[in-house]
Amino acid sequence: MIKVVIIGSGNLAFHLTNECLKSNAINLVQVYSRNIENIEYLKSKTSITHNLKNLKEADIYIIAVSDNAIADVSSQLMLQNKLVVHTSGAIGLNELKSQSNKGVFYPLQSFSKSKKIDFTTIPICIEAENKKDLKILEKLAKLVSNKVYYISSDQRKSLHVSAVFVNNFVNHMYYIGNEICNSNNIPFEILAPLINETSKKIESLTPFEAQTGPAKRNDTKTIEEHLSSLNKNQQDIYKLITKSIQELYGKKL
């Protein structure tokens, strides 16, 4: 059994806590939250605390707090010869300020408490200072997911930027599409199959191969018509991405 303490009660901490409770090979010995009310619901299942000085003995301490609290929280941990990991895509290993061994356990997915998640399909990116710790992390990761990757701090930062494009920015494209539909009394659901197909397509084609549309075809007539129907902010975004696609496929406006 791997003994785990989870520090945090946000979206990721919530889902990780559930996964640890579900597993027969993981002993979730304690959950910490600054606000004890957030974790009262766990009282019957594990030890809870709001005092970082009262942490119990464990193999791995998982810090699942917001990025800007990681340095502060880790600096307060009075642990030695223990493995302390954070769960952030944007933060380097060395930003952990604990005295103990350091590692990263980064599940690459977008979490919200209200939405059920199949953890087994979530890629877990792990990193540690030494091989022994990496093995422990790998063992833990494989207990909750089928997809485990060794990713260095530098790689993880790039992966995080990449995730901003394929998740945050993609969602903003959905937002603009929705906005255009709303202004024209068109049900946004008409676009659902296209959205679905677009994301599925890159399972069998590279995004370079999968590209279609007026920008790739350099169909300037359609591009001009589209621009004339958009507001200023939509136009700016339309122009810039169209230019980027045109340059990629060797066509200039």
Next chain:
Amino acid sequence: MIKVVIIGSGNLAFHLTNECLKSNAINLVQVYSRNIENIEYLKSKTSITHNLKNLKEADIYIIAVSDNAIADVSSQLMLQNKLVVHTSGAIGLNELKSQSNKGVFYPLQSFSKSKKIDFTTIPICIEAENKKDLKILEKLAKLVSNKVYYISSDQRKSLHVSAVFVNNFVNHMYYIGNEICNSNNIPFEILAPLINETSKKIESLTPFEAQTGPAKRNDTKTIEEHLSSLNKNQQDIYKLITKSIQELYGKKL
């Protein structure tokens, strides 16, 4: 039985031809292509021609050619009291230059010949000049799809712009994500579950509600770090979309 002639042999014409051949309620009487070799494979199944003057008698003539060929092809049709429709999201009803009744039969999906498509899930946007024709189009649309919408020419143009955002531009975001991964020796497949989840999320949340990430949180430290790792083109796109998200959620840089 609805008698149909399909004019064109591109991606959409190819899939439409297959759907018509599959249906017991549709009689595909002929397929036209400028290059007869493109449709030789249909010889045993239906009549084929490369001469617009030789079109057979039918209820609906479906022009599935590239947008900029629609006016030219339709002007050559010697048909009267027939229903001629095009299949484009970007072209108005009145850009059909045939003497006959006009309509639009626009399947909103991205097609490639090599990829199988379940036509029943594809939204078909229909429009016609009169109720009788609209009923015929609706009947045909419902034979191939479960999702049929009345969409005017103006609405269809907006829908098409919207589709550029949620399909073409989304795919370009995937491309940039892939590019960043490649430069850092990260397998792009790590992002597949996130990409999938991002598209699924908006089935239960609006894109406004589904937004996450440093731009929405106004996490300027992470934004600066991300920018420092990108090339000029990636930076320009990152900055503009970040600004758009920040303004949407009321936070300025």
